[in-house]
Structures are given as C-alpha cells and as structure tokens.
Amino acid sequence: MSKIVIRDGIILPMIESYSKDKDLFFKGNLYIEDGIIKSVGNEPDNWQPDQEIDAKGKIVMPGFVNSHTHAAMTLLRSYADDLPLMHWLEQKIWPLEAKLLADDVYWGTLLACTEMISGGTTTFADMYFFMNDTAKAVVDSGMRASLSRGMVGAGPTAMEALTESRLLVERWHESHQGRITTMLGPHAPYTCPPDYLEKVMDLADQLKVGLHIHVSETEQEYEDIKKQYGASPVGLLNQIGLFERPVLAAHCVHLSNEDMDILQQKNVKVVHNPESNMKLGSGIAPIPELLGRNITVALGTDGASSNNNLDMMGEMRSAALLHKVNKKDPTVISAYQALEMATKYGGEALGLPIGVLAPGKKADVILIDLNKPHLYPLHDIPAHLVYAAQASDVDTVIIDGQVVMENRNIRNIDQEKLFFEITKRAERLTSK
Numbered sequence: 001m002s003k004i005v006i007r008d009g010i011i012l013p014m015i016e017s018y019s020k021d022k023d024l025f026f027k028g029n030l031y032i033e034d035g036i037i038k039s040v041g042n043e044p045d046n047w048q049p050d051q052e053i054d055a056k057g058k059i060v061m062p063g064f065v066n067s068h069t070h071a072a073m074t075l076l077r078s079y080a081d082d083l084p085l086m087h088w089l090e091q092k093i094w095p096l097e098a099k100l101l102a103d104d105v106y107w108g109t110l111l112a113c114t115e116m117i118s119g120g121t122t123t124f125a126d127m128y129f130f131m132n133d134t135a136k137a138v139v140d141s142g143m144r145a146s147l148s149r150g151m152v153g154a155g156p157t158a159m160e161a162l163t164e165s166r167l168l169v170e171r172w173h174e175s176h177q178g179r180i181t182t183m184l185g186p187h188a189p190y191t192c193p194p195d196y197l198e199k200v201m202d203l204a205d206q207l208k209v210g211l212h213i214h215v216s217e218t219e220q221e222y223e224d225i226k227k228q229y230g231a232s233p234v235g236l237l238n239q240i241g242l243f244e245r246p247v248l249a250a251h252c253v254h255l256s257n258e259d260m261d262i263l264q265q266k267n268v269k270v271v272h273n274p275e276s277n278m279k280l281g282s283g284i285a286p287i288p289e290l291l292g293r294n295i296t297v298a299l300g301t302d303g304a305s306s307n308n309n310l311d312m313m314g315e316m317r318s319a320a321l322l323h324k325v326n327k328k329d330p331t332v333i334s335a336y337q338a339l340e341m342a343t344k345y346g347g348e349a350l351g352l353p354i355g356v357l358a359p360g361k362k363a364d365v366i367l368i369d370l371n372k373p374h375l376y377p378l379h380d381i382p383a384h385l386v387y388a389a390q391a392s393d394v395d396t397v398i399i400d401g402q403v404v405m406e407n408r409n410i411r412n413i414d415q416e417k418l419f420f421e422i423t424k425r426a427e428r429l430t431s432k
C-alpha cells in the first residue's frame, strides 16, 4: 500500500474537450493510492498519505505518451543526417543496426528512457529488435511501455521474428502490474507482403494483442504499393482484413479521401510524427482532416536518428506550428488539441487507462515548474505548455504511482555509468 498526495497544484486533467467557456484546470490536490488515481480534487474519507509532494506554482497533468519510437536508436543519434531516406537507411542506418548487440539495445533504450522521463514522457510505444533487452530497460527505468518486435516479412529473419514476437508477448504482456504491454510489429506494407501479414494477423488474434505498423510514410511507398497491388497502402491493408483488430498506424502521411474513410470506419489509431516527417522530407500528414473525422491521432517522436530527440513538448509545438503554416491558418491544431494528442489520445491509441487524470486511471502524473522567466505571466496554460515551455521545465515524474524523478533528480538510473556505456558502444558501432 502506498498513498501519495500532490498538494496545491494547478491541475490540468485533460478530460474536458476544449471550449472557451469551460475551465480546463483548477487549483487543488491529487490523491494516488497503489499506483491508481484515487481522487482529483476531493480528499478521500479517512485517508492518510505516506508521502506528500508540494505542487505550489506547478502544473499537475498526465504524463506524455510517446506513441511511436525506436528507443535504442538513440545510439545512432546525429550519426547520419540531411540525407535522402533510402540513402540514409541503406548506407548509414542498416549497416550500423546490423552490428547492434542485445546489450547495446538495453543501454540505448535506457538512454531513451532517461531522456523521456526528464521531458515528462511516462509511456512509449516501441518497435525494434532485441525486445527482451528493451523490456529490461523499461523495468529498470520505471517507465510504462507497449513493446513490439519489428518484423520484416521479405527478409531472412521473417519466421524467426514471428517466433520472437510470440515469446515477447508470452513473457512480457501485462507484466509488472501492467506497466509493460505488447503488440505485434509488422514493419510496413512495403516490407511485409500480404501472405506474411496474414501470418502476423493469425498470431495477433491467437495472442489477443493489437498491431503497430508504419503506414503510408512516403510518396514512394504510396506509388509502389499502388503499382504492385492496385490499391493504396491503407486500401491494401483494409482488403486483407488487417484493420479488423486494434491497429496503431504510424505516420499516415499520404492518404486519399477513401483512405481516410477506411481509417475512420475501422477505428484505426493514427500516430503523427511531425518532426521525423519534416526531417526526412516525407510530407505533411492530413492531421486536421483526421481529427475532423474524430479519428484518434496520437503523437510520437519516431526514433532519435530521424528527429533527433525524444522531446514530446517540442513535438507538440512542431505539430501545432506545422499545420498552421501548411494551411496558412493559425486556427488549425490549437494548443489544447496538441496537448490532447500528446496525452489523452495517446492513451486511447495504446488502449491503456492513461493520458488523463481521473479516478481509476493509472497514476502517471507530471509536475511542470512555472517559476521560469519564459513562463511569466500566466495568461493561458495550454498555450504556455505548447508554445513557451521546455522539456527541462518538467520537475517531477510519477509513473504507476512511483516517483521516478523529483526536482529533476532521476531516481532509478545511474547517469554517469549510462553515459560511459553509450559513448563506448557508439565508438564500437561506428568504427570501421
């Protein structure tokens, strides 16, 4: 049993839909019991806390949900940049990834977790390989994650990847009080042909888990799939029945109106990765149109080699700004909508009780310190968080009711050892 009260904060529960006339936040206390939010505002009866956290002058809100990452790619951060996508992948990223060892993935993921915690991210959805080692880093850091073993159906590891995926789900799904969940991760329609996707779907249904897949990231992918199968990537996946189960679809940059109809009808969850799409020159996803159709759109950073950080505050800002300049309209993607994508919609996309502060939800809570020069005066909280705040303003992070960072001190991770390991491994990976 553990009971925490967070006192006198400015609580932003992220439950209400945006309205000019409604109060979206209020001053008060938040009560946590055994990893679950017990009450927001009202003190429960006969309730004695074990721990008190002072939140005066701080925003108390749900932790960010980074809904599409390849965490261990932190090892490849700023190694290859400003290159065309296929050149970047074939000449730079894949040769380095071929040298990765299981231990590298552990340390690379731990670095990612450290960066994410320090910027207020409490959950991430990851697709990579050596996922047992990813899971160990998640356990050690105290984060929450939904893990998928990336599967490439056209390559020599296709069958092995299916077996590893099954083992990942059997070993880790809903383990650590539900802090780790799993999905299956077929990489993309251009790397996984339909007959392979059939096998993936069968396995997902047997194991009762959803799918995490890249969809329609580039124009090239859209055109190639169209040429090969006579349908768009979304159309093809729909034809083979992939959307008949929960699907987390990363990118969705190139979509026709019919594609958007399908995503809406099949309740597909989309992950927007604006900075990765900008940096790789992939294009601009039609996010205002998707939100207009009430499609759940979460937010992700993608891997650190195409971003190059895992900063969800920066990602919110990029999302809001990108669509305004694209539409030449400052009213598209409001600050509050960007916040919803980074919290509430992330929870919905991952199918987890996170992303809002409400009784019964997981206690994944962050405190943001407003006592900073760039955060005075306090006219509007959502605008502050999206347009003015920085990752380093996150002061305290609680995940599953455990304090993992307090006053910017990260508890579970020895950063000196971490930086030593990362430097050593990055040197080995890049040596000829």
Ligand SMILES: [Zn+2]
Binding pocket: 068, 069, 070, 214, 250, 302, 303
């Ligand atoms: Zn990705």
